[in-house]
Structure formats: structure tokens, C-alpha cells
Amino acid sequence: MKGLLNKLYNENHLTREELIYLLDNLGEKDKEKLHELAYNTTIKTYGNKIYIRGLLEFTNYCKNNCKYCGLRRDNKKVERYRLSEEEIFSALEEGDRLGYKTFVLQGGEDLYYTDEILVKIVQDIRDRYKDVAITLSIGERSKESYEKLYMAGADRFLLRHETATAEMYEKLHPGMSQQNRIECLYNLKKIGYQVGAGFIVGLPGENKETLADNLLFLKRLEPAMIGIGPFISHPDTPLGKCKNGSVETTLIMISLTRLLLPKALIPATTALNTLSSEGLEKGILAGANVVMLNLSPPEARKKYEIYKNKEITDIHQLKKIEERAKKVNFYVDMGRGDYIDFNGGIKYV
Numbered sequence: 001m002k003g004l005l006n007k008l009y010n011e012n013h014l015t016r017e018e019l020i021y022l023l024d025n026l027g028e029k030d031k032e033k034l035h036e037l038a039y040n041t042t043i044k045t046y047g048n049k050i051y052i053r054g055l056l057e058f059t060n061y062c063k064n065n066c067k068y069c070g071l072r073r074d075n076k077k078v079e080r081y082r083l084s085e086e087e088i089f090s091a092l093e094e095g096d097r098l099g100y101k102t103f104v105l106q107g108g109e110d111l112y113y114t115d116e117i118l119v120k121i122v123q124d125i126r127d128r129y130k131d132v133a134i135t136l137s138i139g140e141r142s143k144e145s146y147e148k149l150y151m152a153g154a155d156r157f158l159l160r161h162e163t164a165t166a167e168m169y170e171k172l173h174p175g176m177s178q179q180n181r182i183e184c185l186y187n188l189k190k191i192g193y194q195v196g197a198g199f200i201v202g203l204p205g206e207n208k209e210t211l212a213d214n215l216l217f218l219k220r221l222e223p224a225m226i227g228i229g230p231f232i233s234h235p236d237t238p239l240g241k242c243k244n245g246s247v248e249t250t251l252i253m254i255s256l257t258r259l260l261l262p263k264a265l266i267p268a269t270t271a272l273n274t275l276s277s278e279g280l281e282k283g284i285l286a287g288a289n290v291v292m293l294n295l296s297p298p299e300a301r302k303k304y305e306i307y308k309n310k311e312i313t314d315i316h317q318l319k320k321i322e323e324r325a326k327k328v329n330f331y332v333d334m335g336r337g338d339y340i341d342f343n344g345g346i347k348y349v
Helices: 002-011 016-025 028-046 085-097 115-128 143-152 166-172 178-191 208-221 247-260 270-275 279-286 318-327
Strands: 049-059 102-107 133-137 156-158 194-201 225-230 290-294 331-333
Touching: 002 016, 002 028, 002 247, 016 208, 016 247, 028 247, 028 279, 049 085, 049 318, 085 102, 085 115, 102 156, 115 133, 115 143, 143 178, 156 225, 166 178, 178 194, 178 208, 194 208, 194 247, 208 247, 225 247, 225 270, 247 270, 247 279, 270 279, 279 318, 290 318, 318 331
Parallel strands: 049 102, 049 290, 049 331, 102 133, 133 156, 156 194, 194 225
Antiparallel strands: none
16 A cells, blocks of 8 residues: 555556555555645645635526536525626625635526626626636536637636546436536637536445546546535435535545646535535645635525535635634635646637
8 A cells, every 4th residue: 555655646646446446445544644645745736825716606597407416407496596797796896805816606507698698797807807817617518608708818617527437427417418528628628728627525326436437537637626525415406315425535535636636726625614614624634725715695605505504614704714724734825826737828819
């Protein structure tokens, strides 16, 4: 085991068989060593900085029917909302006043938001806030749509692959295609976005092979950002009675991801913080270096319920994050926090 961990640390690579063996045989001392190596890799690559993002959940409508998500189309108990442009810019103005340099606009796959509407919103944000990073998390769209949004001023795009196992993906995402998901991710990279992918830990049917395949897919894709969080059941979904994902396994996957892809930006996710009161600290010690704080209007936050009892840290709670990061020898960085290899894509003209 020591040899595998050293190989991973020094070469940033393991075979599928080696990853499965490692996952099957990690003892407590091995887990400690794994997290230590991941933490050291974060420090070596980015320093002891935790980058702050402002998250705006601007719509909870979604055309999809993913079996684990509280926002799924067939959940009639959701109180749906769309923020007006005035509400969006009011929230962003407050974020700008507080010094945020990354805005993440996240929503379900809402058919209301045509290219025309979204392009205008992105252009207006870019016109008002010249030096911020604009991140979109709005699901699958055509390559042409992604190009238009990139030209309008978007810098980054988050699109989790959710699971790299095709059979599991299509079982959990009725009417959706894993192949299309993967094509979207590669299209985003080709266009020039800093791309985020990632997966859910603890989905029903998961095994060590599933986890290894998730890691190897990320290694092939080489995204700029990687979100890994535990599955949390929502009672109004088909998976409402399923067991939640493991915090411990999530932390192991964060550490393995950090060692496989040292330059990735990896958040301590909201889901991790929901299941663990020390999710941020544990995440940093496992290799995470990003945290998202909520910009959304208070009345909207409780309606954006992907899962129940979501932990929400408000953008005004920076002091709290600073104190928690300090416990593990990190400090808050309010800069854009760009991917370390990213030198700027070529804008389409």
C-alpha cells in the first residue's frame, strides 16, 4: 500500500487495477497517509489558500427527471421560482460590494432560458463587473449555445458527469444519454471554458469499480474544477429511502482526485458540509481548496432543494469561513482563483 501511495504522489497516476486494490485495502493508517499526501499536494500547487465563490441559484425549474434530485420535473411539491434580472443583479451587486471575484450562476435545465435571454444576462454581468470570473452551471446545451455564452463573457462552466458508469448513469437519468453528457464536457473544453466535472459518492449500486472509473474519467478529461460530494436522499424522489453517501468515502475520493490531478480546483462541497459539521475542515485536509457561499435571496434558498436540510453559508459569513480555514492553516483568498494552467482561451469572433 505504501508503494501505491508513493507512486500516486510522485507520478499522479495509477491503473484501474491499482485504484481498485487501493480502495479495497485502505487501512486507517493508509487513509491518514493518503489525506496527508493530498493536503501537501494542495500546498505545493496552490499554497494554503481557500478560494471563495459566490453562488447564485437563479432558477429551480428543470426539464429533467433525475431520480435523486429534489428539483426533478415530476416533483410536484417543489415551489418553483425564477429570479428576475433585477433580483439577479441585486444579489451580484452585494457580492461585488463584499469583494467576491467569482460569480456562479446555477440553475436547473430551465427551458425558459433561451440563448437570447442568457446571453443578455451574461453580457450585462460582464459589462458591469469587468474583472470577475463568470461561472455557469446550467446543464446540457448545444455546442452553439455554449459558444454564444462564452463569447458573451462566461469564463467557466460546471457540469458534473455524476457517474462514469454508463448503465448507472442512464438508470438514474431517464431520457438522458451519458454520451451526450461527455460530449458536452469536451465541447466546453474545446471552446475554451475552464471546465468543471465531478461525481456523487454513494449512489445506489456504487462499488469500488464505479469509483475507480470515476477517477479515471476525470484523469482523461483533465477538468479545471472537480466537485465531489456525498449522495443525500430527498424524500420526494424515487431514491428518497436510500442510504446517504459516506463522508469518509467522499474524503478518500477528494484525496485521490487531488493526487491524480494536482492542479484541479476542488471544493469542499455543500453536501459534504451538510453531512458533517466539520465538512470544510475535513475537506481541506483531504485536498479541497474552494468553498462556495450563497448569494441567492433568502426566500429562494430554501426552494432550491436538491436534497433536504441543505447547509447554507451566506456570503456575509466570510469571518466564519476564515476562522474555520485557520484551524487547518489555510486562509481565505478573495481573488478569482483561476485554474493554474489556464492562460485564457481564444474567444470566438
